[in-house]
Amino acid sequence: MSGIRVVFSYISRCAASVSSFSDVLMNTKTETSDLRWTIFSRAKPEWEEVSGLDEENNSVRIYQICQTDSSSSHWLRSGFIQRLAASQVYVELRFTMMECSSTSTHHRSCKETFNVYYYQADTDEATATYPPWMENPYTKVDTVAADFLLSKGGERKFNVKTFRVGPLSQRGFYLAFQAQGACMALLSVRVFFKKCPPLVSALSSFPETVPRTLVQQAQGVCVEHAAQQGLRPRPPKLFCGEDGQWVGQPMMSCACLPGFEAADGQTRCAACPVGHFKASTEGKCTSCPRFSQATIRGASLCACHAGYLRSEADPPDSPCTKPPSAPRSIVPQINDTTLSLEWNEPLDNGGRTDLSYAVGCSVCRSPKGACIPCGDSVSYRPPQDQLQGRRVEVWGLLPHTTYTFTIQALNGVSQYSTKDPASDSVNITTSHDVPSLVSVIRKSDSTESSLTLHWSVPTQLHYTVLLYQLRYCEKDGHSEDQCHYTESKRNQAVLTELRRATRYEVQVRARTMAGYGSFSPAAVFSTLPDGHDSASQFLVPGVLIALGMLLLALFVFVAFTVLNPPRCYHFTYISLLLFLSHGSAGLYFTGVKVYIDPFTYEDPNEAVREFAKEIDVSFVKIEEVIGAGEFGEVCRGRLRVPGKKENYVAIKTLKGGYTEKQRRDFLSEASIMGQFQHPNIIHLEGIITASCPVMILTEFMENGALDSFLRLNDSQFTPIQLVGMQRGIASGMKYLAEMSYVHRDLAARNILINSNLVCKVSDFGLSRFLQENSSDPTYTSSLGGKIPIRWTAPEAIAFRKFTSASDVWSYGIVMWEVMSFGERPYWDMSNQDVINAIEQDYRLPPPPDCPTHLHQLMLDCWQKDRSARPRFSDLVSALDKLIRNPASLKIVAQEGSGLSYPLLDQRAPLALSPCTAVGEWLRAIKMERYEDSFLQAGFNSVDQLAPISTQDLLHMGVTLAGHQRKILSSIQTMTFRNKSAATVTF
Structure with missing residues (x-):
């Protein structure tokens, strides 16, 4: 025992510093009286409590033992230690140990290690005999070996070992030390637990936190003048590690309120100084824009100077402006009852670029009477409000009447001004009356795109007609703005570039030196449909010849039927069919090849x-x-x-x-x-x-079916490439429609694509033989036969009416398949749900990033009235325009409030299904890697997902376009199914 006493007074001067972020449960160095720990030994020697000096010459209590053999265990147990808030604690031991070869009683049973145990209890229940002195019920922490051993004449060092004890579940615990042949001294025992200190970061304040697990989540609050942000505001969160250190950085869920900006390294929100403002939670304080001011600190908006205004549409950082001054120098030019007005722009536009004009008119029927508004008695071109130019023409003025025309200059803040808009006015008095010279209009000829018209005028005129003006408009549902005007110096004209098979309403008026007369009564004429020859002078002879040939063909048919055996029937029938399609109809279908159904052959x-x-x-x-x-x-x-x-x-x-x-x-x-x-x-x-x-x-076709090719290359093509594919399909279908062939099963699976991305329509015979076990979903109609419901027009489903118009409907679905990269139309809705949804005027929403013009074309194809759908020639022309103007493809169809696109129904979107958690949903779509991102953003269940947009996904770290599309498409599926179920289920 004397061999180790020389080191008891020696304590290392480089003792480990105590962490300032820990709470000490026990420290023997601070004890001033005897420790009186419990000692158990079956033989001598036993643990001995003695006094020593630490590095500051303070008296400390030390336990020592020096065994002569290892056949018995010598135990030393501490007093009861309260664990307080800790679920795990750290034990720091300082000890010295003699080298076995240096002990005076060296023998083979000497050891240079000892064991450490702990025992949990809710009360201080331990006695000299309880719990039993053995490893069970004690829990072993470790077998401790010395890093430095003392020897005679050697360097004087002591050992420091730190252990983690836990998890602790009861109110306290005891520490126990077991020596089995060691010659050592236990200099001090310190028990403590670690905790994370209070922290202010990212505008969030977190309290002192004790880690109860490997990583303990701590919930903070936003600092003063800050608030939570995001679609689903959630308190800021941070994680406290078991070592008492904060892990990572808190999410930026807090932002300074309007009028405040982050300061001192995102630890507080400072008010904007006078003369500065911040309108939102983003950005920093900026100087007030022109003609505005902020007279207090913490301003969220700068007030406009007197006389200056800001419209509701103006952003807060835009300068204040004022209404414009009056237009200048109105110049009228009147031709009796027709007037043109021109003027110069105002000297001051108020500091804005959205300048427009409005024309006001009042009529004074007598010198002494009051003037009244003209109302609908006069007409303007362009319309009298929101004029962008500085010229307007006025018609319909009464002769010998005085009018006052007022021109107002307006801009975006005029409506907010308490003063009337600045204006200038001019008085006009009309002169002679002009009669209507044209009464009846007749058609001389017509083609698919033109009308040849003439009209008669009186033989004796008191006026010299300078020219005739024609106004022509499509008859059904078109406004004045879509009417067209043309002029002719003779009493006849040819209207060109008209729509095929369309009715036009035509009026004519004459212009003399006294001005324009009134328009003639409207006459209605129609252009010819496709396939009609414009040479109408051959129509009657052609019909007579055709009738004669038809009679001859019937005679031949009867003769062959009576005189020839049955094997000639088909030849006779086909001859008559070809005659009718190419002979009698040849006057109208010259050069057009017509499809012949092979099933008509015997x-x-x-x-x-x-x-x-x-x-x-x-x-x-x-x-x-x-x-x-x-x-x-x-x-x-x-x-x-x-x-x-x-x-x-x-x-x-x-x-x-x-x-x-x-x-x-x-x-x-x-x-x-x-x-x-x-x-x-x-x-x-x-x-x-x-x-x-x-x-x-x-x-x-190297790339196979279009639908599987698109799915394989999700998000790999630009919009212009996708439009090129759609254009090719439309061109092929245009050709089939001109051949009078109806496909009946147009779908992306029946489109083949080659290595040059050229799409070609296929599957012309097998579509009519869809089997029960076909992978394509079908629905048995009431009239029999199998129909691919998701691609088929409603009239074809209900009444088996297959036409080129029903193919156009299917083409719209193909467009949707292309833009969604092979997504299944209507997702996993049942066939009956699809039928019900279409009947309720639901239509597929735009796929993610789908250009607006393309989705509008799809909606045109899905018109319920088949006559209202475009023809394939119209679709080809529309797609050609988009290809020639690629910038138009950058206008993306809006997702509404997230992805819950309301289709043709403008009601508010429904919530998603609450049946599953976000984690389960992400695992179902193989996107579980983003579970933590969704949870940290505050999304715990799928009924919260409806408002998510592409921008939100980017903020959450979903940067791959393919992953964005997959997540958004899944949300879109759930939204669309819920909306359909809420409105059309029986």
Whole structure:
């Protein structure tokens, strides 16, 4: 024992400093009296409590032991230690230990380690015999080995070890030390727990926090003059680590209120100085704009100087302005009852650029009578309000009447001024009366885009007619602004660039030296529909010739029917059909090829021979199977026709064991496809029927079906590329419509795309044979047959009325598929829900980032009245305009309040389904990586997600465009389904 006494008075001068962010539960160095800890030993020697001196020569209590053998355990247990608020504590031990070789009683059982234990209890219940002195019920913390051992003549050092004890669940605990052969001294024991200090950061204040877990969340409050921000304001949060250090930085959920800005490193909000302002929670204080001032600190808005104003639409940082001065120098030019007014702009526009003018008119019917407003008795071009130019024409003035015209100058703050707008006026007196010289208008000729008109005038005139003015407007539902005017010096005119098959209302008036007369009564004329020859002088002879030929054809038909066997019936029928379509109708369809349905042939093989070319099987080499079709495998191969370049082809095969009906149905697609020649229609190379298997060969499209290609390349194409794809599809459908062919199953799955991103319409025969197990959702109509509900027009679903107009509806769905990169139309709604939703005038919302013009085209295609839908020629023209003007594609359809697009119903959006938490929803769509971001932003359940926009996702760290689209699309799906369920479910 004497061997270690020499070191008891020595305490290291470089003792570890106590953390200022911890609470000490026990420290033996501060005890001034005996510790009197409990000692247990089955043999001598035992732990001995002695006094020593620390590095500051203060008296401290020390426990020492020096064993002669390790056959028995010697225990030392502390008093009861209250854990207070800690769930885990730290124990710092200072001790010395003799090297076994330096002890006077060195033997093989000497050890240079000891054990540390703890025991939890709610009260100070330990006695000399309880709990039992063994590892269970005590919990072992560690076996402690010395880093520095004392030896004779060696350096005097002591050891410092720190352990973590926990988790602690009861009110307190005891520490126990077990020596089994060591010669050592326990110099001091300090028990403490760590905590994070009070913190002010990111305009948030966090209290002192004790970590109860590995990372303890602490909730803070915004500093004075700051408030929470965001869609779902949440208190600021920060995490306190087990080491008593704050982890990371708090989210910027607090922002300084208007009139205050962040100061001192985001620790407080300072008021804006006098002459400065801050209108929102973002940004910093700025100087007041021109003609405004802030006379107090903390201003959120600068007040305008006297005489200056700011409109509701002006941002707070815009300068104050004032109404403009009056227009100058009104110059009237009157031609009896027709007037033009011109003027100069005001000298002072009030400091604004939104200058406009308004024209006021009053009529004074007698010198002594009061003047009254003109009202609707006169008309203006352009309209009298919101004039951007400085010229207006006035019609309808009465002869021999005095008028007063007032021109007002206005800008964006005129309506807020208490003074009347500045104006200038002029008095006008009309002169002679001009009679109406035109009474009846007649049509001389008409075409699809023009009308030739003439009218008669009196033979004896008291006026010399200078010219005639024609006004023509589309008859149905068009305003005055959409009427057109033209002039002619003769009593006839040709109106050009008119719409096909449209009624026009036409009026004519004459102009003399006395001015314009009144317009003639309106006459209505129509342009011709497609396919009519403008040479109307041949119409009557053509009809007579056609009738004669028709009678001749009927006579031939009867003769062949009576005199020839049944095998000639089909030839007779087809001859008559071709005669009627190309003979009698040739006067109206010259040069237009018309589709012939192969199912009208008595022998369908004849249609195949007529429209499809037979290819020798030796010219074809099949390389690989790329899919499965309705009747067999689909392969990729090479076609090498002698004298032609070898090229890849797609090969549809008819599997063995087929029936004659299956063979006929299989080849019907070839007889349909073979009639089409267009760059956006899949091209038929030929057929192989002379060997097995029977094959149909078409051009090979490297990228396959459009829907799967878009899904595979989500967000990889620009809007102009997507519009190019849509334009190709529309061009192909325009060609089919002109051929009088109705596709019936137009969908992205039936569009093929090649390596140059050229889209081609396909699937011309198999769409009518949709099977029960088809992957495409179908619905059995009341009239029989299977219909792809999500792509089909309502009249086709209800009444089986398939027309080019129903194909236009389907094309609108294809446009939506393209812009959503292959998203499933109406998502996972049932077919009946889709039907009900369409019946209630619901339409698909714009996909994310969809240009406004494209979504408007989709809505045009989804008009309930099929006659109101555009034709494919109109769609091609509209898409061409967008391609020529790419800037128009930058106008993106708005998402409303988040993604709950109200479609055709302008009611408020519904909440999303509250059935699941955000974490479950994100895991369901494979986006669980963003769970923490959503939770930190305050989104705990999916019913809070409706207002989220792309900008919100960027703030939450969702920067990948594909991930944004997937998340927004999922939210859009839930929103649309809830809206549909709330309004159309039975």
